[in-house]
Amino acid sequence: MGQADLTMQGHSAGMMTDRPFAIPTKKLAMWLFIIADTMTFAACLVAYGFLRNATPDWPRPFHSIANVAVMTFILLTSSLTMYLGVQTAKAGDKAGAFRWTMITAVAGILFAVLHLREWMGLIGEGMTLFKNPWGTGLFGAAFFSVTGLHITHVIGGVIALLVVGLRYKGGRYNSDDIEIVGLYWHFVDLVWMFVVPFIYLMNLAH
């Protein structure tokens, strides 16, 4: 069935454009994924807020901000390196784009290691999904769910960066693919901007 036939069935010509918003298909798909994933994280954070608001003995287990500050610095810096990777790719500097993409991946690995180290510390203090020494058992479930979802995205992003970076270097992918994986990486960074204040900073032990 051709486009003309579809139009004949009642769709206006404006609905039948092959590139909605003049955005390439792959890029639009990534944006739609980001919007959908925003809803996933928002639902998790809203559910977390619901529980925290409704629970009087909510634990405040974090005594130091050092670890989360370093993790935040690394992730924010990785957004800058990703941005530079996309810019250099668009400028045709293949070696430079590959280098920035790999630096971003290394930052992601470092972030994941620090995050897992923190998890091990909390587990070592007796925190599990269902209980902890400080208060309601809901805290462990909420904490591990939200941060676990985020770290899964980071690990997925690191794999994507490595695959896309190497294929870009090998000539199979082009600068558009670097841009698309860059969009995803910035989104992962963006989610962290909300996880840090609500999960960590509002649960500091004063």
Next chain:
Amino acid sequence: MTTVAEHKQDGIGKPLVVYFCILALAALQFVIAYQDIQAGQMFRRMLSVALVEAGVAVMFFMHLWAEKRGFLLFVVVFTIFVLLAMQYGWTDSSRLSHCAGYCS
């Protein structure tokens, strides 16, 4: 794949300025965390800073500002609508915190 506006190279200066702005906003959240204020007030301040921080990142690092205005409106309006729609549960959360219905 980028729009005409994006094809202009920004150099290192502009992204660095944006990066330091985002870093400063993140640092502000850490400062707020140590303020002696009520949880509700702290939540509002944290959320405000996070929204500004995310807005800067989306508009500049993700190039949303350089996209077609129609797409920008689609992303922003659709996202804000659904995010606001998720907030209906707060009233019930507050009801639970006051033990309505089942606490002795």
